[in-house]
Amino acid sequence: xxxxxxxxxxxxxxxxxxxxxxxxxxxxxxxxxxxxxxxxxxxxxxxxxxxxxxxxxxxxxxxxxxxxxxxxxxxxxxxxxxxxxxxxxxxxxxxxxxxxxxxxxxxxxxxxxxxxxxxxxxxxxxxxxxxxxxxxxxxxxxxxxxxxxxxxxxxxxxxxxxxxxxxxxxxxxxxx
Amino acid sequence: xxxxxxxxxxxxxxxxxxxxxxxxxxxxxxxxxxxxxxxxxxxxxxxxxxxxxxxxxxxxxxxxxxxxxxxxxxxxxxxxxxxxxxxxxxxxxxxxxxxxxxxxxxxxxxxxxxxxxxxxxxxxxxxxxxxxxxxxxxxxxxxxxxxxxxxxxxxxxxxxxxxxxxxxxx
Numbered sequence: 578x579x580x581x582x583x584x585x586x587x588x589x590x591x592x593x594x595x596x597x598x599x600x601x602x603x604x605x606x607x608x609x610x611x612x613x614x615x616x617x618x619x620x621x622x623x624x625x626x627x628x629x630x631x632x633x634x635x636x637x638x639x640x641x642x643x644x645x646x647x648x649x650x651x652x653x654x655x656x657x658x659x660x661x662x663x664x665x666x667x668x669x670x671x672x673x674x675x676x677x678x679x680x681x682x683x684x685x686x687x688x689x690x691x692x693x694x695x696x697x698x699x700x701x702x703x704x705x706x707x708x709x710x711x712x713x714x715x716x717x718x719x720x721x722x723x724x725x726x727x728x729x730x731x732x733x734x735x736x737x738x739x740x741x742x743x744x745x746x747x748x749x750x751x752x753x
Numbered sequence: 754x755x756x757x758x759x760x761x762x763x764x765x766x767x768x769x770x771x772x773x774x775x776x777x778x779x780x781x782x783x784x785x786x787x788x789x790x791x792x793x794x795x796x797x798x799x800x801x802x803x804x805x806x807x808x809x810x811x812x813x814x815x816x817x818x819x820x821x822x823x824x825x826x827x828x829x830x831x832x833x834x835x836x837x838x839x840x841x842x843x844x845x846x847x848x849x850x851x852x853x854x855x856x857x858x859x860x861x862x863x864x865x866x867x868x869x870x871x872x873x874x875x876x877x878x879x880x881x882x883x884x885x886x887x888x889x890x891x892x893x894x895x896x897x898x899x900x901x902x903x904x905x906x907x908x909x910x911x912x913x914x915x916x917x918x919x920x921x922x923x
Binding site for chain 2: 689
């Protein structure tokens with residue numbers, strides 16, 4: 578029964594959190610941290626940081642941090658329940674909104690809505706790049722990697738995976 | 754589409770925005786830069802993880818509800834599998850200093866990749882003759898990225914202005 582309780586909590590909590598994840602899954606992370614560590618005592622503070630770091634290290638959308646929290650709390654079922662709760666309801670919403678949006682393609686309110694949202698989103702995404710950079714760049718080499726990656730991926734059509742591989746090696750060698 | 758999304762998700766260190774754009778706009782040319790921006794903006798303001806929303810909207814636009822589901826599973830399936838394996842390894846072996854140091858390097862590179870992606874995304878906006886859009890984008894960036902003001906307050910101010918500008922002068 579205890580497991581069922583934990584699964585139920587994972588389900589309602591992450592379904593609720595998905596509504597706060599506006600502009601990306603990471604917007605909800607502070608609140609997820611508070612609930613998982615301070616309210617439910619699912620994990621300690623360092624454990625949460627490690628889980629967040631692992632999720633960043635693993636390729637894929639940022640939302641998989643939720644998968645890992647679910648896994649930590651209730652194993653594979655927990656991982657599945659947490660991810661479905663975080664993505665399911667909002668995906669349905671996105672599906673219907675997307676369809677409505679397409680149906681009114683070209684309508685003046687629709688053009689204005691898109692025209693108004695795009696600049697704000699670009700500003701937010703640019704800000705998120707700075708936030709990631711601020712967290713990652715605590716040495717000159719790290720700043721150099723960020724700047725070099727930005728310039729190279731902007732001006733030449735190089736596959737960023739090569740740059741990532743070099744950056745990982747530099748990190749592993751202890752130079753960063 | 755499943756393969757495209759599975760690739761996007763597996764390349765996507767530090768978030769998948771950059772890889773989504775690279776795949777959909779630069780490589781497969783499924784969307785123009787303007788279409789990509791528009792769909793991404795819509796998804797960012799819907800609740801829920803934005804790239805996940807994007808996959809559903811894009812997939813269902815191409816092939817209906819099934820397409821949406823396929824894109825979603827392609828995006829979430831592989832990394833979920835991977836992270837559960839990593840999580841299990843981590844639970845057994847604790848932290849690996851070499852891995853952590855590699856992560857620092859990759860994250861620094863990922864930050865740079867997001868920057869160049871945003872710069873490319875902003876091109877259509879800045880090519881446009883209207884001044885309103887670029888000013889709004891820069892103001893939002895400054896308020897959140899540099900001044901670090903709280904998101905809800907910034908949005909409450911910037912969003913109505915931006916929508917009003919777009920309404921008056923589309």
